[in-house]
Amino acid sequence: MIALEHGVVGEPTTKSNSEVKPLPQTSPMRQKNVVFLSSCPNAWGGSEELWAGVADNFANANYRLSVVKTHVDRNHPRIQSLLEVSECVEDYNTRHDLWSAVQGRLLPRRWFPQLTDSRKVWLCRFLSRLRPDFAVVSQGQNFDGLDLVDACRSSGVPYILIAQKAADSAWPHDRDRERMRSSYVNAQRAYFVSKHNLNLTELQIGVRLTNAELVSNPFLTPVTEPLPWPKSEDGSYKLACVGRLAISEKGQDILLQALARDRWQSRPVHVTFFGEGEHSDLLKRASDLLGLNSVHFAGFTSDVVNIWKTHHALVLPSRSEGLPLTLIEAMLCGRPGIVTNVGGNTELVTDNDTGFVAAAATVDALDDALERAWAHRSQWQSMGEKAAKSIRENVPTDPCRTLATKIMELMNDA
Numbered sequence: 493m494i495a496l497e498h499g500v501v502g503e504p505t506t507k508s509n510s511e512v513k514p515l516p517q518t519s520p521m522r523q524k525n526v527v528f529l530s531s532c533p534n535a536w537g538g539s540e541e542l543w544a545g546v547a548d549n550f551a552n553a554n555y556r557l558s559v560v561k562t563h564v565d566r567n568h569p570r571i572q573s574l575l576e577v578s579e580c581v582e583d584y585n586t587r588h589d590l591w592s593a594v595q596g597r598l599l600p601r602r603w604f605p606q607l608t609d610s611r612k613v614w615l616c617r618f619l620s621r622l623r624p625d626f627a628v629v630s631q632g633q634n635f636d637g638l639d640l641v642d643a644c645r646s647s648g649v650p651y652i653l654i655a656q657k658a659a660d661s662a663w664p665h666d667r668d669r670e671r672m673r674s675s676y677v678n679a680q681r682a683y684f685v686s687k688h689n690l691n692l693t694e695l696q697i698g699v700r701l702t703n704a705e706l707v708s709n710p711f712l713t714p715v716t717e718p719l720p721w722p723k724s725e726d727g728s729y730k731l732a733c734v735g736r737l738a739i740s741e742k743g744q745d746i747l748l749q750a751l752a753r754d755r756w757q758s759r760p761v762h763v764t765f766f767g768e769g770e771h772s773d774l775l776k777r778a779s780d781l782l783g784l785n786s787v788h789f790a791g792f793t794s795d796v797v798n799i800w801k802t803h804h805a806l807v808l809p810s811r812s813e814g815l816p817l818t819l820i821e822a823m824l825c826g827r828p829g830i831v832t833n834v835g836g837n838t839e840l841v842t843d844n845d846t847g848f849v850a851a852a853a854t855v856d857a858l859d860d861a862l863e864r865a866w867a868h869r870s871q872w873q874s875m876g877e878k879a880a881k882s883i884r885e886n887v888p889t890d891p892c893r894t895l896a897t898k899i900m901e902l903m904n905d906a
Contacts, residue, residue, distance in 0.1 A: 515553040515897060523556045524903060527624040527649075529584075529615075530561035531637040536568050538709075538736075538817055539656035542685075543630040544570055545710050545892025546899065551577035553900065558622055560584050560615065560640075582618065584611055584640075612639050619647035626680075626903050627651040634658040634684075634693050635668075641675040652899060653679045654707075657814035657835065658689040659741075664696055673697040676704075680902055683707045683895065686815040686836025705898070708891040711820050712796050718826025718880040721873045722802050728760035729869060731830070732803040734796075734818040735810075737769030743809040743832065743853050744775050750809075750859040752782040759866065761786060763807065766799060768792045800825035804872055805865065810834050811853045823883040826876040830865050832858065840886070844868070846879040 528547050532540050540561070547557055557578040564583035565571055575581050619627075627644045631637035634655035644651040653676060664672055676682050676697060682704045684690040690704050724730065735742045744765065750756065751763060765775070768791060779787045793799065806822035806829040813835025822829055823840065829847040831837040841847035848868075850861035868875075888894045 515549060515893070515900065523554060524625045525556040525558070525622065526550055526626050526628065526903075527558040527560065527619065527622060528628045528630065529637065529640040529644075530559075530630045531640060532630070532632045533562055533636075535563045535565040536570055537632060539632040539814075540570070540630060541817075542656075542707070542709050542892060542895065543628055543654060544574060546628065546896045547574060548577065549893050549896035550900075553896075558582075558624065560618070584615065609639065612643055615640070615643040616646050619643060619649050624649055626899070628654070628899065630654045630656070632656050633662070634689065634696075635662075635664065635672050638671060638675055641679075642671075645675075645678065650680050652681045652683065652902070654683045655689055655693060655814075656685055656709075657812060658684075658692040658696070659812040660692065660834070661812065669697055673699055676701055679703060681705055681898070685709055686813075686839055688834075688836050688839065689814055707895050707898075708887050709815065709817050709820070710891045711817055711824065711887070712794070713821040713824045715797060715824055718824075718877055719797070719800050721826075721876070722800075722804055724804075726760070728762050729805075729872075730803045731761065731763045731805050731807045732766060732799050732822075733763060733807050733809070734766045734799065734822070735808065735816070737765065737767050737772045737775055739771045739774070741810065741812050742769075743811040744771070745778060746811075746832075746853060746855055746858050747807060747809040748775065748778055748782055748784065748787070749855045750862060751784055751787065753859060756862070757784075757786075761866070762788070764788045764790050764799075764803065766790050766793055796821050797825065800827050803827065805830060805847075805876075807862070808832065808837070809850075809853065809858050810837070813837060815839065820883060820887060823876075823879040826873075826880040828865075828872055828875040828879055830858075830861055832861075840883065841879075842882070846875055846882055 528543050530540055530543060551557055559574055559578050559581040562585045564581055571581060627649045629637045629640050629651050631654060641651060682701055684704060684706055694700055733744060733747060737744060739745050776789055800822060805827055808816060808819060808831045810832050815836035819829050819840055829841050831841055831847060832850045832853040834853055838849055841849055843849040848861045848865045850857040
């Protein structure tokens with residue numbers, strides 16, 4: 493538990509996972525209405541699994557649901573499942589009028605800040621018609637949902653905030669800080685996926701959040717015990733780097749540069765990158781440029797368990813994180829993590845015990861962590877077993893149900 497002076501009023505349930513509370517049901521005579529607002533800039537993102545899972549729980553408890561998100565792809569499996577349980581799924585990005593379309597051509601650029609954002613106007617009208625009892629605002633980071641919050645506040649809709657990531661490199665300008673502060677202070681609850689993200693957000697807005705609480709993301713690893721340790725016929729050690737191929741956040745370039753050093757070129761260490769993203773081609777070209785023969789790009793896979801049937805450890809060279817699901821999933825499968833000291837990584841990994849922590853997201857620091865890991869490679873299996881035990885003690889078995897219950901109790905108390 494974080495001390496109260498750090499603004500935390502609760503943490504994820506851990507020790508009592510076997511005792512699952514029944515979901516508070518809404519009355520058939522007065523079905524409560526909840527709207528989910530997501531600022532994720534992609535058709536679907538890992539940050540959306542939490543709110544979508546919460547929405548499923550609300551549907552099971554007889555609540556009325558509506559969804560507004562950016563870039564709705566109605567062919568996406570998660571959108572299709574939401575359409576089955578929601579009254580509507582609206583695309584926030586397509587909500588613009590002719591004025592918005594032509595204003596860039598007709599008006600001087602100096603007028604742009606004074607122009608009304610038609611999407612926000614549409615959302616305010618939508619919320620006024622819908623009259624929801626509550627709004628759940630999910631952010632891929634910690635400030636990218638402010639327009640959604642503004643619409644809730646303008647429409648008089650109580651809301652909770654979810655922040656999936658806070659970056660040490662993204663400090664707000666003074667002119668924006670008051671709006672950010674007000675958005676968090678006026679939320680019914682502000683949920684963060686790591687202590688680091690909470691503490692950094694408080695620094696960025698200059699206030700302790702007494703309404704803040706820690707929650708966990710859902711994971712995609714249906715295992716009840718660690719997987720068998722992988723056997724390597726050629727005696728090599730296989731590392732998996734799992735995540736979106738996005739250098740500015742995930743730092744795969746750092747790992748490639750570390751692996752290009754002579755000692756790694758001569759060791760039986762193979763690294764497989766699982767994932768796709770805006771830097772897929774760039775990273776492949778960088779790997780070729782550095783002459784890396786022990787690196788393989790396997791693309792995206794949803795079969796997380798299969799990754800850990802054949803790989804010995806996770807390596808995450810991230811520049812910024814929330815609390816990465818890939819780390820939770822690797823630990824559940826009994827694999828140690830080699831991670832950078834960003835986001836909530838060190839809230840899960842104990843250095844030299846359940847994994848190895850690079851002091852910073854730099855080539856030298858990651859190289860040092862990899863070197864320590866190599867020196868203790870005979871202990872990886874036992875470290876993975878410790879990691880599996882530790883993660884099960886610190887992450888609820890059903891994070892979406894846990895958060896849904898919290899929000900329902902907030903609504904009932906309002």
